[in-house]
Amino acid sequence: MRVELRDLGKTYDGERWAVRGLTLTIPSGSIVGLIGPNGAGKSTTLRMLATVLAPSDGSIAFDGVTPGPDKTALRRQIGFLGDGNPLYKHMSPAEYLRFFGQCFKLPPAELEPAIAEMLTTFDLTERRDTPAGALSKGMRQRLLIARCLLHGPRLLILDEPADGLDPRGRSDLRAILARTRERGVTVLISSHILRELDDLCDQTVILQQGKLVVAGEVADIIERYEVRRFVYQLRLLAGGPAARELLARRRVLVEAEGVEDGCETLSIQVQGGEELMADILAELCAAGVRVVTVSRVRSRLEDVYNRISDDRVA
Structure with missing residues (x-):
């Protein structure tokens, strides 16, 4: 209809x-x-x-x-x-x-x-x-x-x-x-x-x-609205220092760090799409970083909505 x-x-x-x-x-x-x-x-x-x-x-x-x-x-x-x-x-x-x-x-x-x-x-x-x-x-x-x-x-x-x-x-x-x-x-x-x-x-x-x-x-x-910024959370069983070094070389911003269910967590901001995140994940694994899970923290619609709200407030 x-x-x-x-x-x-x-x-x-x-x-x-x-x-x-x-x-x-x-x-x-x-x-x-x-x-x-x-x-x-x-x-x-x-x-x-x-x-x-x-x-x-x-x-x-x-x-x-x-x-x-x-x-x-x-x-x-x-x-x-x-x-x-x-x-x-x-x-x-x-x-x-x-x-x-x-x-x-x-x-x-x-x-x-x-x-x-x-x-x-x-x-x-x-x-x-x-x-x-x-x-x-x-x-x-x-x-x-x-x-x-x-x-x-x-x-x-x-x-x-x-x-x-x-x-x-x-x-x-x-x-x-x-x-x-x-x-x-x-x-x-x-x-x-x-x-x-x-x-x-x-x-x-x-x-x-x-x-x-x-x-x-x-x-x-x-x-x-040029929503090309994605935020992911990584849960690591081991390899935190190597992960930070690799992310720094990739110019990936680490927004927050923590611990969840015994695993180290890193919230990272990736300036690109899922293909870029897939490349970064492959490099982390090749460097010996033991990644348990990768999950997107904020949705694209959330980013659009926040961008529009910011524009209207300004």
Whole structure:
């Protein structure tokens, strides 16, 4: 589903604007990341896109059509996870999904297989009959996301979906979203964990104070803001002095040093891409440095966002 926002705006009191003059095109079958600080207008924008909040100004077109007063048919094509969605705590996961499947008028022959698929996908099969109130926070969050995908939407809107998920759950969510895009579903996702959006989104939209600051393909934005500085953490079992000597010759800045789980750690700033880091790692190993792990500390989107924020403050 292709979504077009034209001069979209929302005010709650007629004076202050939560969102103002937002013009944006979301291509069909893409994953778009919406980022910005608290109060930037992210949740308000997502609620307008989900048709649960009426715009004060401008319009939204879905596949070229601006919806009229009756949005029932359109809402059946949208999966929406808003901020603070409650669960019916007395319902089990199976009952909860069945209830919403009936709300979306899924035929019984399609509903039960869809419920089984969602319970399997989100690792809830063993808890299918457990009251939702007795589930962990991560399980409840997975159930909420499963509800959004149950009816096979063409547009999936997720507001902070990784909230409450452990690292394994966040990794699984990324895989699920990637598969969802492969089915042609358009995905719009907001997150304050920018690293979660790295290498997942096709496009990024940055909002500040209710206004669009930057929008476009992730690679183009990174190139535009010249994000070529990467920070990695090295965990070393041995060879710290040799590592420092080699990094100094390579003119790699060591930002911080420490110890983690009995291993020496070095946080290094590399002026180049992953190919350069791969070359440095190979040289460290050839010099006898015993590298346990290499991990990127900050994401490219974090660097872009920090660069934009610095520019606006200046």
